[in-house]
Amino acid sequence: MHEIEPPPADDADAAAPAAPGKRRRPELTPQQRALGLLVRREHSRKELARKLTSRGVQTEDAQAAVDRMTAEGWQDDARFAEQLVRSRANNGYGPLRIRAELGTHGLDREAVAAAMDSYDGDWGENARDLVRRRFPGGADDPALRRKAADFLIRRGFSGDQVRAAARFDPDED
CATH class of the missing domain: 1.10.10.10 (Winged helix-like DNA-binding domain superfamily/Winged helix DNA-binding domain)
Known part of the structure; x- marks a missing residue:
């Protein structure tokens, strides 16, 4: 009897040489993704977790990354809220609109009140x-x-x- 040989592995990535000068980037960890978002601008905890999960990070891993960023001082809801108040006020928005927007970011009443009180305009x-x-x-x-x-x-x-x-x-x- 003839022995049947298995078909050759159809692994296109292994067979095709890498394009010159192009390397595959290693997959970023949830913490690296979170840090990448935070270096661009401030984010609330809720917003950061939502963005991570929308980029394919598991919910538990996203929450752990947000917790770590908060513990290390990269993410701070109070700092985020104060920055948002200043930014929106400078762009011509009033306190009622800004207060409502802060509420959509999952901030409690005290954090919203403190951020609104911090505005010196x-x-x-x-x-x-x-x-x-x-x-x-x-x-x-x-x-x-x-x-x-x-x-x-x-x-x-x-x-x-x-x-x-x-x-x-x-x-x-």
């Missing part, structure tokens, strides 16, 4: 500045003042801040 002045830039000459035009008020409300400013800014006369400075 003036929300009313921010609103007036937005009106000045977006609606020049609108102090006398009721329709333009109404548009400015609607804009500020969408941006997350409180009613008092909106009323004060919409009535603001830039010539009073």
Whole structure:
């Protein structure tokens, strides 16, 4: 009887030579992936874990990586929250919108309150500045003042801040 030989292994990677100058990068550990995300910008614990799992990291491994980054000081929810408040305020958003966004990041009430209290700017002045830039000459035009008020409300400013800014006369400075 004839002995049947098994077919040759069809391993394309082993048979094909590597392209010159191209090496396969080793698979990154969950900690390396987390650190890669954190060096780009701050992330909340919840956001970091979500991003890791969306990149194929198992939930337990993602949580362990987030815990390690927090323990080593690379990730800090308080620092993240303060940075987000500053960034959003500088981009023209009001305290109501920023507070709501902080809530979506899994931060507790105390962390949100501390981050909001850390902001050293003036929300009313921010609103007036937005009106000045977006609606020049609108102090006398009721329709333009109404548009400015609607804009500020969408941006997350409180009613008092909106009323004060919409009535603001830039010539009073």
